[in-house]
Amino acid sequence: MGSINNDQLQESTSDIPLIDFALFLSSTSTETERLTTAKELVAACHDVGFVSIANHGVPSALLSEAFEWSKRLFDLEIEEKMKAPHPDGPAVHRGYSYPGLEKVSQVVSDDLDLGKKLREVRDCKESYEIGHPLNDSQPNVWLPDYVLPGFQDFMNRFYTTLSDTSSSILHAIGLGLGLSDPTYLLRFHSGINNQLRLLHYPPIPAKEVEEGRSARMEAHSDWGSITLLFQDECGGLEVQRKDGQFVNIAPVEGALVMNVGDMLMRWSNDYLKSTLHRVTLPPVEDRFTGSERLTRARYSIPYFVSPDEDAIVEVMKECTGVDNPVKYEPVKQREYRAMRAKLQY
Numbered sequence: 001m002g003s004i005n006n007d008q009l010q011e012s013t014s015d016i017p018l019i020d021f022a023l024f025l026s027s028t029s030t031e032t033e034r035l036t037t038a039k040e041l042v043a044a045c046h047d048v049g050f051v052s053i054a055n056h057g058v059p060s061a062l063l064s065e066a067f068e069w070s071k072r073l074f075d076l077e078i079e080e081k082m083k084a085p086h087p088d089g090p091a092v093h094r095g096y097s098y099p100g101l102e103k104v105s106q107v108v109s110d111d112l113d114l115g116k117k118l119r120e121v122r123d124c125k126e127s128y129e130i131g132h133p134l135n136d137s138q139p140n141v142w143l144p145d146y147v148l149p150g151f152q153d154f155m156n157r158f159y160t161t162l163s164d165t166s167s168s169i170l171h172a173i174g175l176g177l178g179l180s181d182p183t184y185l186l187r188f189h190s191g192i193n194n195q196l197r198l199l200h201y202p203p204i205p206a207k208e209v210e211e212g213r214s215a216r217m218e219a220h221s222d223w224g225s226i227t228l229l230f231q232d233e234c235g236g237l238e239v240q241r242k243d244g245q246f247v248n249i250a251p252v253e254g255a256l257v258m259n260v261g262d263m264l265m266r267w268s269n270d271y272l273k274s275t276l277h278r279v280t281l282p283p284v285e286d287r288f289t290g291s292e293r294l295t296r297a298r299y300s301i302p303y304f305v306s307p308d309e310d311a312i313v314e315v316m317k318e319c320t321g322v323d324n325p326v327k328y329e330p331v332k333q334r335e336y337r338a339m340r341a342k343l344q345y
């Protein structure tokens with residue numbers, strides 16, 4: 001595994017906290033070391049809702065291979081990619097979405113005309129969504145194997161590794177929150193309802209984004225429990241601070257970015273924050289070329305961790321108190337997702 005040393009940790013330029021997760025994962029760590037790391041993680045989730053995690057346990061060779069597969073996939077001709085088309089509508093979020101098909105926004109509504117209006121600003125990205133092989137409600141849409149031999153096998157393996165990593169992070173969050181059972185959240189996360197997403201933002205003239213005619217990905221929060229995000233060195237990911245300003249999340253080599261989603265915010269009675277974020281132009285000038293200031297392509301790989309479909313998300317008692325009453329009714333994951341997904345496709 002590619003590990004990150006202390007000097008590199010200190011040199012981080014990112015605006016979000018950076019945590020060394022080795023102390024939580026190592027079998028030789030003391031209870032105090034594990035608890036301290038878990039508390040740092042929870043403090044970051046409470047404060048910004050976004051955190052960089054170094055030494056997360058996903059082997060760097062596996063990550064490089066995942067980005068290579070992603071590039072190979074998006075380099076295919078559109079006719080080839082359309083052999084695994086995203087099904088119509090939002091119910092099944094799998095397969096290939098061509099640029100402009102999905103519209104990310106924070107709007108929740110039944111109004112389809114509003115959906116059309118939102119689409120006037122096109123999201124310039126393409127994506128490929130992959131779920132658990134045993135998720136019957138959202139079956140995978142794979143390319144025929146001859147199009148990209150080995151792709152499906154690799155992605156299934158990668159999904160499993162990320163699922164294991166996400167379980168360690170959920171465990172650490174439970175410990176850091178001081179839950180009477182620190183593994184409580186794991187009971188609702190078998191891994192079957194997670195989603196692996198390959199994302200490609202093709203080059204685009206800077207003006208298109210600056211003048212609001214196109215977006216890379218507009219501001220939104222994620223809906224699940226947590227998201228693990230791997231990004232290349234292009235940059236352009238931004239998170240909203242408490243004062244409303246969006247600030248850059250500089251890619252830190254070898255580290256993943258973890259953020260809290262709406263479901264975990266609800267579970268924690270708003271103690272853990274699900275924060276707005278977006279993808280826009282990179283902040284660094286050498287990412288642009290030519291008179292049109294064409295930005296370089298960007299690749300990222302988010303892994304969305306969600307409770308199982310039948311899980312009932314009910315505010316955790318440790319996150320309430322006399323001055324902090326329960327803010328939310330229990331909700332079933334399946335119903336919550338259906339409500340959030342309406343205008344997305």
Ligand SMILES: O=C(O)CCC(=O)C(=O)O
Pocket residue numbers: 197199217222229231237277278279300301302
């Ligand atoms: O591409 C990125 O860096 C962010 C992606 C994201 O926020 C999402 O897919 O929800």
Ligand SMILES: [Fe+2]
Pocket residue numbers: 220221222277
């Ligand atoms: Fe997101």
